[in-house]
Amino acid sequence: MGADHASLEELVRWREGLVSGEIFVDSGIHRQETERVFPRAWSYLVHESQLRQPGDFVTTFIGADPVLVARQRDGSIAAMLNSCRHRGMAVCRADAGHTRAFTCPFHGWTYDEAGRLVNVPNLENGYRGQLDTSAWGLTPVPRVESYKGLAFATFSSDAPSLVDYLGEMAWYLDCLLDRREGGTEVMGGVHKIRMHGNWKLIAEQFAGDNYHAGITHASAASAMAPVAADPSPVSADPVPAGRAMRFTTAMARPGRQFSHRQGHGVAGFFTSDKALTGGLRQMARDQAVVADYYDATDAEVANRLGSERAKGPSGTAGLVFPTFIYLAGVFGASTIGVAHPVGPEHFELWRWCLVDAAAPPEVKAAMVRCHAVWPLGLADADDGENWSAVQAALQGPMARRQLFNYQMGLGLAGPDPVYPGTVSPEPIGEEPQRVFYRRWLEYMTSPDTWPAITG
Amino acid sequence: MNAALDALALRLSIEEFLYLEAELLDDHRYDEWLTLLADDVHYWAPTQANRLRRDRGREASALGEVALFDDDKTTLGWRVRQMGLATHWAEDPPSRTRHLVSNIRIAPGDGARELAVRSNFLCYRNRLRDEVDLWAGERHDVLRRVELGVGGDGGGPGWLIARRAITLDQNVVLSKNLSVFF
Numbered sequence: 001m002g003a004d005h006a007s008l009e010e011l012v013r014w015r016e017g018l019v020s021g022e023i024f025v026d027s028g029i030h031r032q033e034t035e036r037v038f039p040r041a042w043s044y045l046v047h048e049s050q051l052r053q054p055g056d057f058v059t060t061f062i063g064a065d066p067v068l069v070a071r072q073r074d075g076s077i078a079a080m081l082n083s084c085r086h087r088g089m090a091v092c093r094a095d096a097g098h099t100r101a102f103t104c105p106f107h108g109w110t111y112d113e114a115g116r117l118v119n120v121p122n123l124e125n126g127y128r129g130q131l132d133t134s135a136w137g138l139t140p141v142p143r144v145e146s147y148k149g150l151a152f153a154t155f156s157s158d159a160p161s162l163v164d165y166l167g168e169m170a171w172y173l174d175c176l177l178d179r180r181e182g183g184t185e186v187m188g189g190v191h192k193i194r195m196h197g198n199w200k201l202i203a204e205q206f207a208g209d210n211y212h213a214g215i216t217h218a219s220a221a222s223a224m225a226p227v228a229a230d231p232s233p234v235s236a237d238p239v240p241a242g243r244a245m246r247f248t249t250a251m252a253r254p255g256r257q258f259s260h261r262q263g264h265g266v267a268g269f270f271t272s273d274k275a276l277t278g279g280l281r282q283m284a285r286d287q288a289v290v291a292d293y294y295d296a297t298d299a300e301v302a303n304r305l306g307s308e309r310a311k312g313p314s315g316t317a318g319l320v321f322p323t324f325i326y327l328a329g330v331f332g333a334s335t336i337g338v339a340h341p342v343g344p345e346h347f348e349l350w351r352w353c354l355v356d357a358a359a360p361p362e363v364k365a366a367m368v369r370c371h372a373v374w375p376l377g378l379a380d381a382d383d384g385e386n387w388s389a390v391q392a393a394l395q396g397p398m399a400r401r402q403l404f405n406y407q408m409g410l411g412l413a414g415p416d417p418v419y420p421g422t423v424s425p426e427p428i429g430e431e432p433q434r435v436f437y438r439r440w441l442e443y444m445t446s447p448d449t450w451p452a453i454t455g
Numbered sequence: 456m457n458a459a460l461d462a463l464a465l466r467l468s469i470e471e472f473l474y475l476e477a478e479l480l481d482d483h484r485y486d487e488w489l490t491l492l493a494d495d496v497h498y499w500a501p502t503q504a505n506r507l508r509r510d511r512g513r514e515a516s517a518l519g520e521v522a523l524f525d526d527d528k529t530t531l532g533w534r535v536r537q538m539g540l541a542t543h544w545a546e547d548p549p550s551r552t553r554h555l556v557s558n559i560r561i562a563p564g565d566g567a568r569e570l571a572v573r574s575n576f577l578c579y580r581n582r583l584r585d586e587v588d589l590w591a592g593e594r595h596d597v598l599r600r601v602e603l604g605v606g607g608d609g610g611g612p613g614w615l616i617a618r619r620a621i622t623l624d625q626n627v628v629l630s631k632n633l634s635v636f637f
Contacts, residue, residue, distance in 0.1 A: 095504045095626070189502045189516030191523065193628040216544065223537035284529045348627060353521050365519050372525035377633070378537055384631030385545040388586070 014438040017407030021400035024198035030344035038063020042152040044324035049185035079141035080115040148177040158450035168421030169264040186352040197387025199341035207319035208432030210268030220378035255427025263321030263439030265432025286366040290332040332370030477554035485535040493615040500524040500621035550582040588630040595620040
């Protein structure tokens with residue numbers, strides 16, 4: 001189908017809270033996304049702690065485009081297309097490493113860590129010395145900027161600065177990034193998994209879908225609940241409804257959601273205490289170590305960020321438009337990640353375990369083990385099932401033509417006396433998703449170098 | 456000759472134990488599977504990165520780094536408990552799995568009661584109408600000899616898994632989850 005302005009407006013009726021299934025499956029719409037969304041938005045690249053020395057590199061993607069990211073001799077971070085200027089081959093096929101040169105295996109064109117073309121076989125004989133090597137470096141991603149350790153990039157010359165792009169979202173990100181002196185680092189290793197589902201399914205979920213947690217993750221939460229709190233047998237059948245219900249109740253405590261006009265969102269946070277960490281100490285040894293650490297650092301965090309952030313917007317999920325996701329302090333671990341689209345039907349979720357750099361080694365070790373159990377283990381299992389079952393159901397023309405309901409909390413968002421930006425008065429709602437799709441529509445319908453925020 | 460027979464008997468005992476384990480998993484008898492694991496078990500599967508050839512040997516994430524599994528008996532108990540819950544949507548309806556175990560190699564372990572056992576596995580999962588996953592890899596186990604009657608049914612298999620390190624031969628995990636044990 002054509003993805004012209006009028007048809008897209010019909011598919012994304014954000015004012016009414018209606019979104020068509022077409023946008024999750026249509027290949028023409030996806031092609032337009034790869035042209036209009038990813039190259040222009042600020043896309044997440046890397047945590048700076050992954051590139052400690054000049055020549056350290058990682059490979060990643062900006063949307064559908066392969067990108068090479070390397071620490072430069074002057075300490076800056078540069079990003080360039082991982083595609084040789086001669087025939088397009090990826091010049092680096094490793095995930096990460098350290099090097100002084102990237103040599104294309106096809107014909108041997110060789111680039112340094114800044115992407116400059118430094119060697120061309122047959123330069124004198126074949127090209128008669130006429131090749132201007134300075135004009136044939138790897139195609140740079142022209143703008144790379146960092147916020148408290150997180151490096152993002154955009155191809156758009158007219159995009160606002162990263163800090164302006166984040167806006168009030170930075171206040172919420174600080175709950176994750178600025179808890180302690182020294183900031184954060186990622187633990188070694190990255191978890192990569194291919195999901196059957198359109199990338200927007202996970203993007204909108206991290207932006208605003210606190211709603212799913214109590215149902216989708218009922219089994220995970222029940223399984224992890226201290227047995228003393230519910231002495232049901234290990235494999236009780238039928239489901240110990242008490243445990244599942246308590247988790248749903250816990251998710252319904254007083255809280256808020258945050259949405260940002262650039263398409264970012266904080267899916268839901270609790271205003272009374274640290275979400276989901278109440279029972280952390282009772283769960284198991286590692287979770288208890290993390291709970292002790294949170295308690296021991298509470299005063300320092302409150303001193304840096306203020307009491308409302310020490311107690312409030314943790315234990316939550318968030319999205320920086322379009323594909324940077326995070327979980328802050330959920331069941332003993334914090335996660336940052338990126339959801340790379342792989343065609344309209346799949347995405348790849350890459351996740352790292354984020355820790356305070358100043359945390360003691362035994363706390364970091366406990367956190368990375370918590371990270372493997374949840375979210376990578378118990379939570380992933382049921383999320384993956386949701387996304388694949390949505391995608392499978394939308395293969396038929398009648399199913400994909402349906403308009404889905406994004407109407408929860410319509411009209412409730414506004415300013416809040418405590419929390420900055422546009423805030424919804426409940427921890428469960430769909431304002432961030434509506435704002436996400438409103439912004440997505442602007443990217444998709446604007447041919448300019450930067451899609452203006454209108455109205 | 457006696458030594459050769461002893462080695463053969465040991466091999467048969469180990470094979471029987473690993474086949475029993477595969478059967479329990481494929482039959483969704485996870486509570487019984489849990490009894491095959493020592494109370495101090497470490498069940499671990501590192502991630503597998505693509506590295507330059509000169510960085511060979513650094514593909515797997517190290518202990519203490521991000522892993523696919525990094526479990527003790529408590530957290531494995533959580534996974535098993537989740538498997539049995541009616542709200543575990545990823546396994547309702549349950550998946551069909553088939554664990555094939557081969558290339559068993561037996562070497563002395565650290566203590567007199569322990570053996571270092573390596574095995575290869577191929578695990579096939581078929582789910583719902585047409586979803587298929589195939590995982591191949593290797594397991595480095597530490598098996599601990601126990602008195603008969605400990606673990607499992609009917610006298611017990613005579614072994615407990617004290618440590619399992621799993622090499623899953625995938626960079627990006629190509630299944631939508633790992634709601635499975637290897």
